[in-house]
Amino acid sequence: MSASIASPVFVSGIGVITGKLVEVQVLPAEPGHGIVFYIDGVSPIPASLASVVHTDRGVTLANREGKTLSIVEHFLCAAALSGLRDLKVAVSGAPEMPILDGSAQDWLKVFARGFDIELPKPSIGLEQAVFYRHSDEIALYALPDTHFKLTYSVNFNHPDLKCRWTRWDSQADNPALVSTACTFGYISELPALHARGLALGANLENSLGLVESGGYSRPLRHDDEPIYHKMLDLIGDLSLSGLNPLTLKAHVFALNAGHSSHVPFAVKLLKAAQKQGC
Secondary structure, three states: OOOOOOOOEEEEEEOOOOOOEEEEEEEEOOOOOOEEEEEOOOEEEEOOHHHEEEOOOOOEEEOOOOOEEEOOHHHHHHHHHHOOOOEEEEEEEOOEOOOOOOOOHHHHHHOOOOOOOOOOOOOEEOOOOEEEEOOOOOEEEEEEOOOOEEEEEEOOOOHHHOOEEEEEEOOOOOOHHHHOOOOEEEHHHHHHHHHOOOOOOOOOOOOEEEOOOOOEOOOOOOOOHHHHHHHHHHHHHHHHHOOOHHHEEEEEEEEOOOHHHHHHHHHHHHHHHHHOOO
């Protein structure tokens, strides 16, 4: 499997934060280039943990020039699922990646790997557990295993998502469970978010609305879709370490986690891998 795409591709769509148009050109890159976003085609922002400046309702990256780019996690998850490590991503318009359908599946189609995903092979082992506690109720840890697995537990203010957990096994379960899971939020929060200039591009096509008393804004694409989207976010966030999480021989457990805990956990996971010379 190539670590880059074969030829340039162009994608456009609205940003979920601003509601404004975003245009993206994804170009092949030489081995070792990594995934680098270029704002207005010239200002580089590496997809790395060092570039992270904000994790409120998504990951925002920035460079020394003060250029920022938000909502990179869906794109990075698709790249990880596809085994892509070297990409030049030119972005113009709003300072965010387009939300598209709210999941990673449209990016997979752009990469021409959306219908028959061949996941990267496990190659990076862990000698011991990696643990990160964000608070009394939020923690992540990774245990050595034969291949990559995810167990995600949530306790949301929603009848279907209280004390609920779901597991995804990269070698036994359908990757589409993760890649098609849509971003979500409480419908009741929209007015407050709009007042802050957020979620201006959220709509029924790109976001799943949660009702606290029960129910959703549309039928779920599959069971536990919101939890699988948390997995999608986690895979994208862990990719900022420079390691493809799908190559880890590890079982990752996430308890009530989110972007603000995914990122520091990725730092610890990367340090553990570096100690082993990976």
